[in-house]
Amino acid sequence: MTLKPLQGAPLLVVGAGIMGAGIAQVAAQAGHAVMLFDLREGAAAQAKAQLAGSLDALAAKGKLSAQDVAGTLERIEPIPSLDAAASVRLVVEAVVEKLDVKRSLLRQLEGIVGGDCVLATNTSSISVTAIANGLRQPGRLVGMHFFNPVPLMRLVEVVSGLRTDAAVAQAVHSLAGSWGKVAVHARSTPGFIVNRIARPYYAETLALLQERSAEPALLDACLRAAGFRMGPCELMDLIGHDTNFAVTQSVFEANFFDKRFAPSLVQRELVDGGLLGRKSGRGFYDHAPGAVKPSVPAFEPMELPAATLLSVHGQGAVARRLSDTLAAAGRGFEPVPDSDWVGLEIDGAQLRLTDGRAASQVGAGEVAEVVVFDLPLSRDGGAALSWAPAVQAGAAWVEAAPRWLRALGFNAQRMADAPGLVVARTVAMLINEAADAVHQGVCDEAGADAAMKLGVNYPQGPFEWLHGWGAAPVAALLDALDAHYRGERYRVSPGLRMRAWQRGMVESQDCKGDVV
């Protein structure tokens, strides 16, 4: 298909709901003449009226000029029938998420618009290949997956189905760029990029809750401390457990019930009980007016306890951070860079960075006096960090270990001895899913990083974490989890395994770079 650039072309948005209205706004602000159609009579005009209200409010705050507001609104034309849109060069459909509705709408549109009109679907979960099935020109259909709220979220996944013409995907990609968005190419596979790679962010916390390893407030605090804007529990409460559960279920079903994507009984119970989160007043947290949200205790700094013999084991950023802290406090220590673990040895007792094994597994096989701590991704002093003792550890060490962690600058939070604790297992699983997506050609590394940072506000992209942490330790951590749980969830992606085997790439024995 030969295509003229779509910049400035007249377009039609079908569906004037939350997404359609946002898409119409963004396109009109970028200078396009936008027709807006909704099956429900009056809905398009109502959406325009609502937009006028919110643009006026922005103008009143000085964020838009009155001229911009007037221009944007002038360019949006609610239309009573699709027949009025014969001359548009792009259609973006944002109607209800039903395959048959989208298919028949697009077939109908093919009878109205010209042969060079691009058809884009804002579907968030339906296969673009399936929607294209039955079109006269399936090559002209592409996914243009915006995120909610459209005017604020910068990411657009440009989703190609099996028959999408590359020129069409490219034209839409460059159009989205001209609207101030960051477009990322994706192949049409379940969940595309963001909804696929993000699954473990919820799933690992739900798995830890199912095992009663920690309370929601602790899990949220630890992941917020790792740089995530919201913890998974508060985020699921915000999204709504029904919505979040439905996305997980659709990715699970679309992957032929691959157990890696299995939904959680914990979340199912919340949904069944109507505990949907903020919208129902109760989810993991109580959202009733005046309810106090539980949180972890505040950080209390303390001096390094006394010790006779201190050794810093391993290499990389965590070992460096421990060494620097000891040195800054004027404490002598012996470096053991070639150790097969990372952490601090204090008079024979061990404070180990998790390697994906439960502390008790280390306790059973190597040393009884051991406590493991989570991957510290934040450099901030006093950031929440989980830890767990081995069952074999004596009471004195279990009492002393969190004091050491506090003295080292961490807001130590005790949890059950779950392998990989909170942050390490969650980030490793996000990396694994991203590596799998790239391995399967869903997107490239840069696309995955941009998508996760812009689509769900992750502090870093999964490949940025991977390059800092190293594929070998991430794969080893997941192998340890896999050995512990013996299921499919922690299966290492062939994409990650291959990287772990590639010597001299990004691997180090432990964390380095940005992973601290």
Ligand SMILES: NC(=O)c1ccc[n+]([C@@H]2O[C@H](COP(=O)([O-])OP(=O)(O)OC[C@H]3O[C@@H](n4cnc5c(N)ncnc54)[C@H](O)[C@@H]3O)[C@@H](O)[C@H]2O)c1
């Ligand atoms: N809401 C989100 O966060 C989000 C994010 C990304 C993508 N999406 C996708 O965007 C699409 C729309 O979602 P939404 O949240 O805006 O839904 P919505 O319910 O707010 O709006 C859908 C609109 O489409 C109209 N409609 C239904 N069938 C129609 C038809 N045949 N012709 C014309 N109009 C029709 C409805 O009257 C309604 O106004 C869905 O495919 C959804 O999966 C939603």
